[in-house]
Amino acid sequence: MTIRQLTAPHAVLLEEPQQGLPQTSEMIRGERFRILEERDGWLRAENAFDGHAGWLPPGTAHREPAAPTHRVRALRADLHPGPTHKAPPVATLSFGSLVTLDGRAENGWVGTDDGLWLFAGWLEPVDAPAAADHIATALRFLETPYVWGGRSSFGIDCSGLVLTAMAGAGIVSHHSSGMQRKDERLGAWMSDDGRDVAYRRGDIVFFPGHVGLMVDGATLLHATVFTMSVVVEPLAEVVKRAEINGVRRPHHVIDGSART
Known part of the structure; x- marks a missing residue:
């Protein structure tokens, strides 16, 4: 079994080894993957993050795995060739990307093990505590473009937004709204149709082929093709377009550890 680590800022995962086919998910810098098959330069990869x-x-850049030391906590972080904002960036990393620092530090900048530099304020240690409020994480993606199969700040879809937000709270699920609907790790099942639910901030609301997060008792945050972006809109408006077919309440919302 061959394990590799992505060094490209991000990379698509496609349904089949052919350009132009639908993207099923995305990997981001520093994630490890298992090579399942190789075909004409294409690699069938299983992401260790979510399976x-x-x-x-x-041509997707990858290497032997190295132990990451830090995670990008900014929505996006530029990699620079020198420890200064005046050096034009050579690449941009998404929220959640993993990097390994090499011990260099200068004027608030830190060196990565590939010889580049990141502003230290964009990073947190990989063992930093999980976020108490997954909605605060999700709100950072407002106006991010909708990209089918995306799960980064370069582009994200509905289940990618839920996956990313919940992972920030320490709960990794699936990149599929249908699988998320069935996943008890995401919380207690509250309703099959959303009726008679007193919605709370953090509730996960499912629709056929779609999912979103409640910002409060009446407002949904979701990545939608309706606007081709991440938006906040009244749940009542979304229900005019699609019927609710499930509601989950994350356990940290139930026990009150999520901020409101």
Whole structure:
């Protein structure tokens, strides 16, 4: 079994080893993956983060795994060739990307093990405590473009937003709204149709082929093709377009550890 680590800022996972086919998910810098198959330069990869498998295009940069020391906590973070904002960035990392620092530090900048530099304020240690409020994490993605199969600040879909927000709270699920609907790790099942639910901040609301997060008792945050972006809108408006087919309440919302 061959384990590799993504060094590209992000990479698509496709349904089949062919350009132009639908993206099923995305990997971000520093994530490890298991190579399941190789075909004409394409790699069928299983992401260790969430277990999602798909095809990585030829030329996707990866390496032998190194232990990450820090995670990008900014929505996006530029990699610079020197420890200064005046050096034009050479790449941009998404929220959640993993990096390994090499011990260099200068004027608030820190060096990475590939010889580049990041502003230290964009990072947190990989063992930093999980976020208490997954909605605060999700709200940072407002106006991010909708991208089918995306789960980064470069582009994200509905289940990718839920996956990312809940992972920030220490709960990793699936990159699929249908699988998330069935996943008890995401919380207690509250309703099959949303009726008679006194919604709370943090509730996860499911629709056929779609999912969103409640910001408060009446407002939904979701990545939607309706606007091709991450937006906040009244739940009542979303229900005019699609019927609710499930509601989950994360356990940290039930026990009150999520901030409101």
